Amino acid sequence: MKVQKMRFGVLTEKGHAEVRERPLPDMGPEEVLVKQDACNICTTDYQQWLGQREGRGYPMASGHESSGTVVEVGEKVQDLKPGDRVSLAYVTCGICDSCKRGTGCDNNAIGPKKMSPDGYRGMFAFADYAVRPARALIKMRQDLDPSEAAFMEPLAAVVKGLSKLKVQPLETVVVVGAGTMGLLNAQALRALGCHVIVSELMDNKIEVARAMGFQVINGNKVNPVEEIKKLTGGKGADAAVLAVASTYVNNQALELVKALDGRILYFGAAYPAPQIQIDSNVIHYRRLELIGTYGADLKDFCVAADMLNQRVVNVSKLIEKKRYTLDNIQEAFAEAATPGKFRVSVLL
Ligand SMILES: [Zn+2]
């Protein structure tokens, strides 16, 4: 292999990220050496930096929203060649029962729960180089900005959620929260032919949502429930996507969707855990569907890559202007953890 070492970002304890070096693992016949170009800081990453997800453990070589360029391929890899732009999906074993059924993997080969032989957790996505199984890499169009290509993973999670929500073209869907995940949901819904209404409280996010062409309800100025009723002829939305997790929003959502057959997708998590106050008779008589989602399967990554490659989802406004280098990873985490930020991108 042309490269022998990798430099990578690692969380060593609450509030501290640093750069370390290790030898690159050997590349197997079905693996690929990737020069990683960008990795964006996900909520999961900065929540651990903030000390809200201590259960994930340390040292955490975190990151999972990354894109890169193929440098070298193992002898059995056929569909990737040096120079290809790729984004990272989840590493699955491909042979367990869940993999065969296309829903998750029973033995996630790499992930926050697994430890590398040299004692690190995580996927080493904040790294200059990495050796990845070819099956976890998806080809992206060559002229896509690396930080934009790195949106394949969060967009795959959106695709997964919307497939569970079973949205149909022409349905009215309200997205609560216009942060990165809210606006990714809104764009994917629009690409799927839905009528999208976004509800948000923060001015800078309202502005970005409007710049993307969405109809936006400012929850500080009007009552979102009344406004949705007004915009839907008194009926309520067909479905709601909650891209903010809070007890207040959970309860509000029950009133945002139509009286009968409304569906609600719980997209985010928060700590401490939000509650939902509802009795099962209401779920029964309103035929409500309360749907959870998390992560994505390989087929969702393929759809997400199509959406980015075909430019039906444009994430350029969801990246903070200042981009960081690996050496400034601590600063990058501090910006990502500041309320109201879109994705902070680290160029590798
Ligand atoms: Zn993520």
Ligand SMILES: [Zn+2]
């Ligand atoms: Zn598997």
